[in-house]
Amino acid sequence: MFLEGKKLKIAVAGAGYVGLSNAILLAQHNEVVVKDIDPKKVELINKKISPIIDKDIEDYLKNKPLNLKATLDPEEAYKDAEFVIIATPTDYDPITNYFNTKSIEAVIKEVLQINPQATMVIKSTIPVGYTDEIKKKFGTDNIIFSPEFLREGKALYDNLYPSRIVVGEKSQRAKKFADLLLQGAKKKDVPVLFTGSTEAESIKLFANTYLAMRVAFFNELDTFAESHDLNSEEIIRGVCLDPRIGMHYNNPSFGYGGYCLPKDTKQLLANYMEKNIPHYLIKATVESNIARKYYIAEQILKKNPKIVGVYRLTMKSDSDNFREAAVIDIIEYLRAKDIEVIIYEPLIQEDKFMEFEVIKNLEQFKEKSDLIIANRYNSELDSIKYKVYTRDIFGEG
Numbered sequence: 001m002f003l004e005g006k007k008l009k010i011a012v013a014g015a016g017y018v019g020l021s022n023a024i025l026l027a028q029h030n031e032v033v034v035k036d037i038d039p040k041k042v043e044l045i046n047k048k049i050s051p052i053i054d055k056d057i058e059d060y061l062k063n064k065p066l067n068l069k070a071t072l073d074p075e076e077a078y079k080d081a082e083f084v085i086i087a088t089p090t091d092y093d094p095i096t097n098y099f100n101t102k103s104i105e106a107v108i109k110e111v112l113q114i115n116p117q118a119t120m121v122i123k124s125t126i127p128v129g130y131t132d133e134i135k136k137k138f139g140t141d142n143i144i145f146s147p148e149f150l151r152e153g154k155a156l157y158d159n160l161y162p163s164r165i166v167v168g169e170k171s172q173r174a175k176k177f178a179d180l181l182l183q184g185a186k187k188k189d190v191p192v193l194f195t196g197s198t199e200a201e202s203i204k205l206f207a208n209t210y211l212a213m214r215v216a217f218f219n220e221l222d223t224f225a226e227s228h229d230l231n232s233e234e235i236i237r238g239v240c241l242d243p244r245i246g247m248h249y250n251n252p253s254f255g256y257g258g259y260c261l262p263k264d265t266k267q268l269l270a271n272y273m274e275k276n277i278p279h280y281l282i283k284a285t286v287e288s289n290i291a292r293k294y295y296i297a298e299q300i301l302k303k304n305p306k307i308v309g310v311y312r313l314t315m316k317s318d319s320d321n322f323r324e325a326a327v328i329d330i331i332e333y334l335r336a337k338d339i340e341v342i343i344y345e346p347l348i349q350e351d352k353f354m355e356f357e358v359i360k361n362l363e364q365f366k367e368k369s370d371l372i373i374a375n376r377y378n379s380e381l382d383s384i385k386y387k388v389y390t391r392d393i394f395g396e397g
Contacts, residue, residue, distance in 0.1 A: 007031060007067075008180070011081040011118075013107040015041045015070060017052060017259070018123050018148050019087030021155035024060045025184035027068035034070040035077035045070035056156035078114040083177060087123040087148075092263035099127050099267055101134075108138055116140070119173050123148050125204060125264060128271045131168060131197035144169045145197045146177065147204035152258060161187040168200030205271070208264040209282060214249045215256040216288040222252035222391055223295050233393045252391040254375045255292045255326030262289075262324040293326050297333040300373060300389060308334055309369025310343045311381060311388075313353070327375050331356070342368060 008030045012023040015036040023034045036042055041051040046069060050058040060066065071077050078084055088103035104124055111118055122131065122145045131145040145168040150158045165181050167174040178192050195203070218236060225232035232252060240247045256262065265286050272279035300308060313325050331341055331354065341356045344365040348358050359365040366372070366384045374381060377392040 008083065009033070009081045010180070011035060011077040011084045012087060013077070013084060014087035014089070014103075014124075015045060015051060016087065016089060017054065017150060017152060017155040019085065020045070020050070020052065020057060021054070021150060021159045022085055022087060022123060022148075023068060024057060024064075024066060024156055025159040026180055027066040028064070028184045030180070031067045032069075033077040033081070034068070035072070035074055036070060037072065039072060042070040042072055054153055054155055056154070056160070060156060074110045075114055078111050078118065081115060081118050083180070084111050084115070084118045084120045085123055086120055090124045090126060090263075092266045098270060099125065099130075099263070101126060101130065105134070105137075108134065108140075108143070112138060112140060116142070118142065119144060119177070121146050121177055125260065125267075126201060127267055128201045128205060129198055130201060144174060144177065145200050147200055147207075149204075149207065160185055162190050164191045164193060166193045166195065166200050166203055168195055168197035170194045170196075205264050205268040208260050209268050209285060211249060212256050212261040212265045212289070213281065213285045215253065215261070216285050216292065218250045219252055219255065219292045219391075220288060222393075223292065226299070226391075232391075236393065251394040253326065254296045254330060254373075254391065255289045257324040257326045257328075259324070265289075289326075293329045294333070296326075296391070297330045300330070300334065300371065301337060301339070303371055303389070305339065305371035307340045307342060307368060307370045309359075309365055309372040310341060310345075310356075311365075311372050311374040311378070312376065313343065313345045314347065325375070327373065328354070330373070 010026050010030050010032050012019045012032060012034045015034050015038070019034065023032045026032050034045060044051045045061070048061045050061050084107070086104055086107050088107060090099045090101050090104065093100045104122060104126070108120060111120055120143045122143065126145065131143060135141060135143050147166050149163055162181070162185055165178050167178050174194055182188065182190060221235060222232045225235055236250055239245060240250050265282070269279060269282050269286055272282055310327060310331060313327060334341055342365065343353055343356050343358045344362060345353070345358060351358055359368065362380065369387065372381065372384065372388045374388055374390040374392065377388070377390045377395055381388050
């Protein structure tokens with residue numbers, strides 16, 4: 001290993017799933033300072049409490065000896081750091097057809113003012129070609145892109161047992177960074193790939209678009225089965241017994257959503273369109289997801305409910321993410337049809353969400369709802385299963 005037992009100071013910008021899981025991974029053997037703009041997150045981390053839902057993050061913060069602290073002060077974080085991991089959020093902007101990367105650039109500016117010798121490693125999702133562009137814009141070569149491949153609710157686990165490590169540079173510092181990730185991982189036989197920065201950016205977007213395409217495929221299979229009154233589970237099991245296909249990522253849903261798949265597919269599609277490259281499959285994946293949500297909403301309307309109860313907004317169990325959840329688009333569609341909607345979501349403290357009533361008591365929610373829709377089924381709905389509409393077959397959370 002390239003590290004020779006030396007402890008490094010590493011800064012991490014952003015305390016979301018990506019930033020905090022990387023910080024904890026690296027803080028097992030190095031000094032890590034997390035910089036965030038949210039005082040509540042900083043306070044919780046310094047009290048060894050996770051600000052996000054992730055069982056392994058919660059366990060490691062509470063029980064493991066980590067050299068980790070959080071701060072609001074960029075000077076405290078970036079000064080003397082050898083590496084600065086940038087894990088700030090990037091959202092797809094439908095107006096510009098491009099990721100909003102302002103948060104990344106704000107961090108780069110601060111690092112260049114405080115510690116221009118630091119190697120900045122972007123972990124946020126970015127457009128293809130962004131790393132080269134941003135290096136030219138800021139006149140620095142100290143920027144590397146290294147994609148993350150993490151699941152919501154299992155971010156630290158996926159860092160401890162990574163499927164692969166990709167670093168978008170072929171250099172000694174790239175090898176050093178890869179060794180830092182390996183040093184903290186429990187799994188040691190991890191494939192490590194060093195590529196160009198644009199190739200690394202492409203790996204991230206194409207990997208997530210493939211996953212989105214797979215979700216869209218099985219959702220369309222399920223749409224066909226339901227429309228023809230066929231047993232969707234039997235068809236899926238029969239298809240997936242082919243070892244080339246496999247029994248994974250095949251559970252029907254209301255549509256793909258979450259932090260990555262919606263924005264990554266749209267960004268990749270924009271990259272194709274920008275250069276007028278043929279993109280039938282990529283475009284079809286995005287459009288299929290839209291069609292799936294429309295189909296689900298129409299199926300709900302056919303049942304003529306007066307009050308639709310939405311059971312959970314999160315995309316999956318062990319997650320606190322509502323962003324780009326497919327059920328939110330369905331709620332919007334129902335609202336446009338003047339259907340009354342109520343929501344059961346324990347993670348929402350307010351009494352309203354999107355102007356809809358949030359009911360805190362599950363039994364009251366069950367009683368008040370004519371029809372309950374659940375993107376992911378839970379056994380606590382068993383008592384009123386007759387009024388639940390879900391396409392969840394395998395109950396994988």
